[in-house]
Amino acid sequence: MNFTSGAAVSELLSLDHIRNQLIRLEDTIIFLLIERAQFAYNKKIYQPGAFQDELNFSGSWLEWFLFEIESFHAKARRYTSPDEHAFTPLDKLPQPIIKPQSLPSLLHQPAAKHPSVNVNHRILDFYIQQIVPGITSTTRIAKGKAVLEDDGNYGSAATRDVEVLQALSRRIHFGMFVSESKFLEAPHDFIPHILNPNPEALAGLITKPAVEAKLLIRLANKARVYGGEMDADGKVVEVADEEMAARGKIDLATIVSMYKDWVIPLTKDVEVDYLLHRLDDVPQSQIEVWMKGKTA
């Protein structure tokens, strides 16, 4: 979340504010994927131990990048922010060397659950298995030349991977703020399904099919604009969607299906998981106040 110092909690948790940030993150994610797609698949950078002799590191080249970048970001207090989740286990990262920002406490954080929901391992999986091969497809023809499977640009590729992964992680874990916001709007609707845990019912309360359908249309429109061809004068060249992968900068279908098949479902898992723990450590008296609000 763009935690602007001095903003009120109610404003930060307004659904409007959260939606604007989610919509803005779409631009970031699309553009970062376009940047990644400049380089080849470079499968070797995802294989554990492929650089073990040189790096003295048993993970993959990408995991080494994540570890090194996240080690620095941890020192710069990145992971003290409630919307930031590291891919490297926190106990392997250094402590912040500067004081954490004093941020408003926006989320309910029960003592037993730390550091809240973290689905980064699932993000890493779908990104490596589905997204990278999709946007760097070797069947893609760029500027009339077949794209290589491996172009040796391992550093450039992994740098972009880290940026995409961090943006996807923020987008998906933002679900916690969506859940908190919706919970506070009508706690009595959620409480019965939390006390008698019913993930499906909770998912039903937060799912808005019309909003999701609109998101996918918006996303395709954005990818068409950002990933489209421009001529030497910077004028947008009209290209049919199915030609974009071949002629433009990105495969439109991969971006849309990434949101449909992975980003939206994983966000929902984060949202439901957050709600299931929303009453942990909450005193019974507070729950009763919320339930009375139903008829107030």
Added chain:
Amino acid sequence: MNFTSGAAVSELLSLDHIRNQLIRLEDTIIFLLIERAQFAYNKKIYQPGAFQDELNFSGSWLEWFLFEIESFHAKARRYTSPDEHAFTPLDKLPQPIIKPQSLPSLLHQPAAKHPSVNVNHRILDFYIQQIVPGITSTTRIAKGKAVLEDDGNYGSAATRDVEVLQALSRRIHFGMFVSESKFLEAPHDFIPHILNPNPEALAGLITKPAVEAKLLIRLANKARVYGGEMDADGKVVEVADEEMAARGKIDLATIVSMYKDWVIPLTKDVEVDYLLHRLDDVPQSQIEVWMKGKTA
């Protein structure tokens, strides 16, 4: 340069290939500036010693970010690539821990001049003094709210700064490849002005006012597309240029004048400086062969 393994030197040094890379870098630079403009100016991150007590580092917060990121990238062999220049002095950075990629030798590298032209300190200056204040101007009104001068997002802002600076540095130092390409096309035109050093004459040989004028138009068109407003459906909203800073995501004028006043002139300096040293360590016999080519 996107050093695709196996590509021939002649192809990599073709002006077409170089121009395509320069045009592609415009997209990257515009988008990264848009990303940076999400955060406040945060002047404190550019002040040397402002975080000295916490960081035990006498430079600025941004210089600390550059040092840490570049230390890692040095280990990952980034600065063994001829188009990559670190902002941190190379003797303060670690050695690569993996073998450098075997890259074709595209540039003339006389022994006495290492690591070729480096104008990064000038890039850092104009970026901090002119560009960051321009794109984060406090007179800018975003979504009806005045933008803060300091939003406390020091890590997010500096992370984007590093990315912008690295892209600008690649763009500007690409001038070396432009020079090499143009030199090899007609060495006899350049040789007299190198032997009897005449920077103005060399600048004249590589300056194409029509190309520069076209670049600025293209750049504005791109900034209009990437930085424009989109509605919730992802449809582009038409906004007058002068309103873009207030309503869109970026100040159009800052981007165009950045290229006009800084990127293009600095690139030219790199190009001329490269040419001035193009004959260092070159045997007289080779120079004679080139001069004979004039009449061949």
